[in-house]
Amino acid sequence: MTDYKCLFLDVDGTILTPDNTIQSSTRDAIAQVQNKGVEVFLSTGRPLHEIDELAKELNIQSFVGYNGAYAKYKGKDLYQESMDPEIIEQFLKIAKEHNHKAVLFTDSANFFTEKDSPTVKEFIEVFHLTKNEVYSPQKERNILGMTLMNLKETDPELYQPTPGFHLSQVNIANMLHCYDVIMDKINKGYGIQMVLKHLGLSKEVAIAFGDGMNDKEMLHSVGEGFAMGNGHPDLFQYAKHRTTAVTDSGIFNGLKSLGLVE
Template identity: 35%
Template sequence: MSYKIAFFDIDGTLVNEDKEVPADTIEAIAELKSRGVEVVIATGRAPYFFKPLAELLDIDSFVSLNGAYVVYRGQPLFKRIISRTSLEALVDHAAKHNHSLVFQGGDAFFSNSDAHPYVMEAVSSLKVDLPGYDPDYWKSADIYQAFLHCQEEDEHLYNEVFPDLRLIRWHRAAMDVLPLTGSKAQGLEAMLQHLNLSPAEAVAFGDGLNDKEMLMLAGLGIAMGNSHEQLKPYADYITTDVDKGGIRNGLLYAGLLEQ
C-alpha cells in the first residue's frame, strides 16, 4: 500500500517527556513532506497549545481537541462542541465533589477554580501557559473539550452519570471530557473525506488511550514503543520509543522513508 497521508499525535509521539522534538523526528517529518505525503497533527491539545510545534515542523493541517476542531492548510473543515446542557450538568456534579474543570474554547481556555493544585500540575505538565480564571466561560463560548481534574480513585463518581460524555484519562490528576461519539478518528474521517482519501491510504502514530480509534481507523496504525500498554493491542505495528527513532523507524516500516 502506498500511503498518502500521515497523522501524528504530539505528546509521547512527536515530543518526548521533556516536550522536546527529537532531531531525528524533525528530519523524518521534513523528508516525509518532501516526498509529497500529507502530514497532519492529530492531538488532544487545542491549537493554541501546539502553535510553536506546528511552526517548527511546518505543519498547517491538524486534527485537534481529540477530533473536535479540524483544519486543513489553515482552513477549518470540521467543528464539534459539547452541548451547554451537558456542560451545566458536569459543572454541577463536579462542584459537589470539589473537582475543578478547565473549559477549552477555540481561542482560549479558562478554569472554574483559581490556581487549584490539580489544574496547575496537569496543565503545567503540557509545558503551556496556565488557564485564566472564568467560571462562567462555558456559558457564552463554544466549548470543544474540557479537563476534569480528579484522581483515578474518584472516576467512579462519574461512571454512567453522563451517558452523553466520554472521559479519557491523560494525567494522574486530569481527564479529557468530550462528547460520547467524539474521538480523533472522527476528525480523521473529516480530513480524509475532504481530501477524497480512504482510511486505507492513511498512517497514524500515537501512544495514548485517546489514540485507540485513530489507530484502528487508519490503514496502518503505529503505536510508539513508549505507548500506554492498553493501546498497543490496537496497533498494527509497534515502533521504538519517541527518543529512540520511533517516528523514523515507523515511517521506514510503512515504506514512506528509505534507509
C-alpha cells in the first residue's frame, strides 16, 4: 500500500454539508489519517482568516487558500501571489456597468464593493464571513482572490477573454450566480505542487477531495483525486475516483477505499 503523506480537502461541499455542518464520519476520517501521520490541508477558495475556527475544530494547521494564491504549512507561510491591480480595475469596471457585486480578499479582510445589497448580505451569511469592509482602490496591491456575484448564466462572457484569468462557478445551491476570478497560473493544483515541492514529495503520496470546477487542477496534481458525489457534473472527468456525496460520508468512503480508515 502507498505510504500517503498529504491529504488536501476542499471545504464547501466537501467537508461542509449544505447546512454548514460536518458529518461525524468526516471528523472521524480526518482524525484517523492524522493519527497515521498524514498532514491534512484545507484547500479552498476561501480566505484563510475566515476558516480559523474550522481549522481549530479539525486540528489542521496547513492550508492552500484563495484558490491557490496563498499556502501555509504547519502555520508557516510558503508563498503568496497577488492579483494584478490593472486586472482588478478592469473587472470592477465591468461589474459596476452590469450591476454585479464583488468581494476582494486580502490576507486579513474581505473587501466588498458594497455591503448593503441583499446579494452581498446573503453571500456573507452563507459563507459566515466576519472580517468585512468596504473596498477602496488602496487595497489593490494585496488582493489574493476575488469573487463576482449576481451574474446571469451568460454574464461570465463579459469578462472574457481576459489573458491569464478565468471564472469558476461556485458549486453551492443558491450561490450559482457567484464566480471566483482565478489566475490561470494560480489554482489549487499550483498550490499543491508548491507544497509537494517544498516537502520533497511526489504526487503519488498525495490525496485530494473536491466538488467544484476550481478543484479540477487539484485533482490532477495528486496521485489519488476524488470528486464528491455532489460535485459539478463537469468535474468528474478530471478525477481518478468518484466518491459519495458530502452528505453521505464522501471523504470517509473515499479514504476507506484506499485502506486509510476503518
